[in-house]
Amino acid sequence: MSNAKLNKVPAGDCPQLDINIRVSYQQFELAINLPIPLKGITGIFGHSASGKSTLLRAIAGLEKTLIGDITLTSDGVADKALVSKTLVNSEQGYYLKPEARQIGLVFQNSRLFGHLSVLGNLEFSVKRCKNRQLDLNEVIELTELTTLLEHQVNQLSGGQQQRVALARAILAEPKLLLLDEPLSALDQHSKTQLLKMMLNIQKKLNLPMLYVSHSLDELQQVCDTLLVLAKGKVVNFGNIHQIIHQLNNFDDPTLIHQQTSLSLPIKQFNNGHGLAVLALNAEQDIYLTSDKAFENQTQLRCFILASDISIALTEPSNSSIVNHLFGTIKQISHRKNKVLLTINCGSQEFFVTISAFSQQKLSLNSRQQVYLQFKASAVRTFIH
Ligand SMILES: Nc1ncnc2c1ncn2[C@@H]1O[C@H](COP(=O)(O)OP(=O)(O)OP(=O)(O)O)[C@@H](O)[C@H]1O
Known part of the structure; x- marks a missing residue:
């Protein structure tokens, strides 16, 4: 367990994800070497098959063939000083299990427990959370689920289900939330509602998020920072406005509207x-x-x-x-x-x-x- 030991880093620095990895498939390789400061919502953008989901899966601990290391530096529970935690270090044969990483995940089609009510789904998450700090009612309010608590989840609309998925992920009290195309199956009204909710949750809970989308329009509404991937590599990373301006001159005219x-x-x-x-x-x-x-x-x-x-x-x-x-x-x-x-x-x-x-x-x-x-x-x- 030596790599899981929490090494304190100087207070005052910002939470950060240090990534130096390679994930190889037969037809595709993701190669990322990048420190990502975890401030607000960071968008991950790129064409289909550029490696966005593979990167999130690697961070979440779902890519078994990964080579390299990932370290998450975040607030400690007791004194809020920053602590670093190795999530994976392949050279040392160390892989922290996904459930021990304190990283939440919301997918396009988040699998909820269909046989349970909304409240049942949320309580399931609460029971599994150690050192509970968050109040269930606060999360219910933040995700506007108050009137839906007794509903069966399979009777909810897509947007409502995504709100339950968001609440469930937050109740696990992650240090980092990963969102993989959470809005892509929703109508425009639900998209706008969820984006507003994400922004509000990020600010109220000071929860950093990495948000994958192929829609620049969505990312522009909530992200401060943008990471652009192409063919498994980082093309650009930085302030969202500056990155969009750099993409105006990018070789690939189909990526964004100038x-x-x-x-x-x-x-x-x-x-x-x-x-x-x-x-x-x-x-x-x-x-x-x-x-x-x-x-x-x-x-x-x-x-x-x-x-x-x-x-x-x-x-x-x-x-x-x-x-x-x-x-x-x-x-x-x-x-x-x-x-x-x-x-x-x-x-x-x-x-x-x-x-x-x-x-x-x-x-x-x-x-x-x-x-x-x-x-x-x-x-x-x-x-x-
Ligand atoms: N388990 C796997 N085995 C083999 N190839 C895979 C596997 N998972 C992903 N890939 C390949 O890796 C590449 C990147 O996939 P990934 O899902 O990360 O892209 P993406 O940018 O998220 O795409 P999209 O926007 O379409 O979801 C694709 O070419 C995909 O076919």
């Missing part, structure tokens, strides 16, 4: 004309269609598709388009008959696609000063 991804402070919920105002920087604002839901927030996550922004050489004055930003072209990248412009508006980068024809017509060059224009309706937000 865009500017932003989190900005709300200056005004409604300017009296149905538009909300976001502060881009000291000099420039962004206008977007106002929504009542903005009133509870101080910061807004939003994105603008590169194809929704156009370029003018002089400031447009006789236009119905409300957003005119002044910027300097930083980079011009050609792809077939399209051109991707990276434009600095203050310290914020914007991404704009125009035709090669337009670029020639305007004789655009790097370091040239231009105006970006886009409608209020082109600023897409995530409303919870």
Whole structure:
């Protein structure tokens, strides 16, 4: 048991997962060497068969052929100081069993106990949890299951079942929660409800989550950090907005829609004309269609598709388009008959696609000063 011994690491550091592994199948190899700071919700994104689920399974202890090591550094139970725990170290022949890892899992189709009620499923999880700290009623409230407790789980909708799966995973009091496409079988309303719930649970319980999805749209709503996989390898890892901007120039044009991804402070919920105002920087604002839901927030996550922004050489004055930003072209990248412009508006980068024809017509060059224009309706937000 020497590897399971809890080695204290200096307090003040953040919880972290240190991964240095290889998982080999006949046609596929996952090779990851990466420390993942466990802050908030980390998205794991990539095409189908890029290795996202294999990575989660390796962390959970479900990949027996794994070579390498994984260490989880998290809060201790007694004094909250950080402690590191080896989950696997193949060189030393050490594999901690999945149930001893303190890692929760929610899948696309989480298998609940069909013969038990919602409450029965939750109580089962409570009974198995040692050193219980969480209050069952608090978790029931967080997952909005109060009115469903007596229902049989096989009579619930997909969204309701996923909420039970989430509650059950949380009640095991994991140090880390792994979510593998938990929303993919749900309708839009249930997706939005669950995303809001995940965010709330993450904050209230300070529970780090790794969230696998092939939908960037879902990840953008809740994740602070993004890990991108391609063919079993890490392509990018870091702040979600920066990573999305790096992916704009990625070789594979099918991975994302090229865009500017932003989190900005709300200056005004409604300017009296149905538009909300976001502060881009000291000099420039962004206008977007106002929504009542903005009133509870101080910061807004939003994105603008590169194809929704156009370029003018002089400031447009006789236009119905409300957003005119002044910027300097930083980079011009050609792809077939399209051109991707990276434009600095203050310290914020914007991404704009125009035709090669337009670029020639305007004789655009790097370091040239231009105006970006886009409608209020082109600023897409995530409303919870
Ligand atoms: N048990 C296994 N035996 C052989 N090959 C496997 C096994 N499990 C996964 N693979 C292969 O590993 C690759 C990565 O699979 P994985 O499920 O991790 O991808 P993914 O990114 O999660 O894909 P998706 O988004 O479609 O769920 C695939 O090519 C898959 O066929």
